Amino acid sequence: MTNQSTKVSAENDPRWAAVVARDPRADGQFVYAVKTTGVYCNPSSLARLPKPQNVEFFDTAELAQAAGYRPSKRATRDQSALAAQHAATVAAACRQIERAQEVPELNALASAAGLSSFHFHRVFKAVTGLTPRGYAAAHRSRRMREQLADGRSVTDALYEAGFNSNSRFYEAADQVLGMKPADYRAAGQNNDIRFAVGQCSLGAILVAQSERGVCAILLGDDPQQLVCDLQDKFRRANLIGADPAFEQMIAKVVGFIEAPALGLDLPLDVRGTAFQERVWQALREIPVGSTASYADIAQRIGAPKAVRAVAQACGANSLAVAIPCHRVVRSDGNLSGYRWGVERKRVLLDRESSPETL
Numbered sequence: 221m222t223n224q225s226t227k228v229s230a231e232n233d234p235r236w237a238a239v240v241a242r243d244p245r246a247d248g249q250f251v252y253a254v255k256t257t258g259v260y261c262n263p264s265s266l267a268r269l270p271k272p273q274n275v276e277f278f279d280t281a282e283l284a285q286a287a288g289y290r291p292s293k294r295a296t297r298d299q300s301a302l303a304a305q306h307a308a309t310v311a312a313a314c315r316q317i318e319r320a321q322e323v324p325e326l327n328a329l330a331s332a333a334g335l336s337s338f339h340f341h342r343v344f345k346a347v348t349g350l351t352p353r354g355y356a357a358a359h360r361s362r363r364m365r366e367q368l369a370d371g372r373s374v375t376d377a378l379y380e381a382g383f384n385s386n387s388r389f390y391e392a393a394d395q396v397l398g399m400k401p402a403d404y405r406a407a408g409q410n411n412d413i414r415f416a417v418g419q420c421s422l423g424a425i426l427v428a429q430s431e432r433g434v435c436a437i438l439l440g441d442d443p444q445q446l447v448c449d450l451q452d453k454f455r456r457a458n459l460i461g462a463d464p465a466f467e468q469m470i471a472k473v474v475g476f477i478e479a480p481a482l483g484l485d486l487p488l489d490v491r492g493t494a495f496q497e498r499v500w501q502a503l504r505e506i507p508v509g510s511t512a513s514y515a516d517i518a519q520r521i522g523a524p525k526a527v528r529a530v531a532q533a534c535g536a537n538s539l540a541v542a543i544p545c546h547r548v549v550r551s552d553g554n555l556s557g558y559r560w561g562v563e564r565k566r567v568l569l570d571r572e573s574s575p576e577t578l
Contacts, residue, residue, distance in 0.1 A: 230275035238263045239275075248306065249339055252277050253284050259292040260284040267292060282524075309333045310347040313340075314355065323356040346525045350495050358494045411457045414466045415450060417443045420474045422564050426450060427470045428459075433487030437473060437540045439560035453538070477541055480508045480572045484542055492536065495526075499533035506547045509572050513551040535559055541568070 230236040230252070238246035246263035253260035254270040260281065261267055278284040281291065313329050329352055330340035344352050413435065415428035426446040428436040436453065438446045451459065460466075469486075476484040490497060498521045505520075506512050512520075514530045523529070534545040537559065546565045550556045558565035 230272035230277065233277060235263070235277050236272060236275070240269065242266065245334070248343060250277050250279055251281050251284050253287070253289040257292075258289055260289040261292050265292070306343050306347055309335070309340075310344050313344060313352065314348070317352065317356045323353060326352060345523060348495075348523075348526070348529075350523075354494050411454070412460055413450075413454055413457045414460045414463050414469075415447075416461065416463065416467045416470045417446060418467070418470045418474060420477050422477060422560075422567060425470065425474065425477075427473050428454075429466070429469060430489045432489040434469075434473075434539065434542065435489035435491070436538050437542055438538065439540050439564060473541070477568075478571075480541075480568075486542070488539060488542055490539070490543070492533070495523075495529060496533040496536055499530050500537060500539075500543045503534070503537075503543050503545055503548065506544060511547050511549045511553075511569065514548055514556075515551055517548060531556075547572075 230239075235246070235250055235252070239252055242264045244264040249263075251260045251262055253276045255274045255276065256270065260278065276284075276287070278287065285291075313333055316324060316329065316332060326337050326341060329344075330337040333340050335343065341351065344350075344355070348355055350358065411430060413428050413430050415426060415436070417424060417426045419425065422439055424440050424443040424446055426436065426438040426443070426449075427434065428450055436450055438449055440446050440449075447461075472486065473484065476482055490500060492500065499517060502517050502520045514527045514534075515524070518524050518527045518530045521530075530548075534548055535557070537543050537545045540546075540560055546558060546568045548556075555562050555565055555569075
């Protein structure tokens with residue numbers, strides 16, 4: 221099905237039968253627009269049926285609006301009800317995934333939801349920002365981290381988390397945990413993390429690096445608080461400070477903050493959920509001197525309805541400037557919250573938009 225309106229009478233389109241039957245199962249799969257009134261409706265709408273020659277079909281409400289149609293009053297109410305229905309459907313599917321020992325097949329999840337596989341997959345991704353398989357992987361990873369943090373043995377934890385073999389888990393361990401399982405269980409006890417604290421035009425800055433790359437860039441007013449934040453994040457790691465060689469690293473980061481056009485060519489140790497990492501990758505693709513809205517980012521990662529989740533992922537970012545969450549603004553262009561303060565966000569954006577820095 222293409223994202224275009226029909227060019228022939230609606231009577232010749234199989235979707236017309238769903239409109240005539242006011243079939244609620246077709247809601248969310250397409251909308252129909254009426255040329256004579258300029259409005260669009262869901263297939264189950266109880267509005268008076270238009271003449272088929274005056275009807276156009278669109279795959280989504282957004283496409284209908286882009287073509288100049290507005291939602292009918294009934295469609296607005298229907299969309300709210302449909303959103304609530306989709307949320308309940310996806311919540312039930314999430315519980316099914318979380319209870320299952322093995323990741324359920326897409327067909328089984330869709331059947332339980334009373335939807336086609338294609339429609340269920342699209343609804344699930346729109347609500348959660350992840351595919352059902354991606355959600356299952358993220359849930360399993362979270363369970364594994366929780367089990368290890370509670371002191372469970374690696375073997376017990378991996379089976380509790382749903383990995384049905386040691387080999388499958390150890391193949392994914394580095395991506396899931398960011399380090400060896402035994403090290404994660406010990407809260408980074410066997411990991412050396414070097415860090416240094418300095419000053420830049422934005423205040424205090426802390427840069428930390430694991431064996432995999434830069435794992436934290438923190439900004440603030442109190443240098444000691446930044447060190448405490450790092451200790452909380454890696455509470456049993458071997459934190460190594462005051463290393464003269466590593467202080468050159470912080471100089472690179474400070475240089476990037478002062479002159480964004482220089483770029484930051486450093487390996488990053490990025491650790492987050494599957495959804496967070498998709499958001500963070502999209503942030504890194506925003507050019508210096510440009511901004512994007514939370515809705516733009518949601519659209520780019522294929523989850524247009526996950527705007528709030530995108531904002532939460534931005535707030536969870538612990539790699540300031542390297543993952544440029546400061547380049548994300550509200551849809552009206554105004555600044556919104558920033559983990560390290562809105563005023564720092566304003567300074568960064570002003571600096572990046574200056575011709576001297578581009």
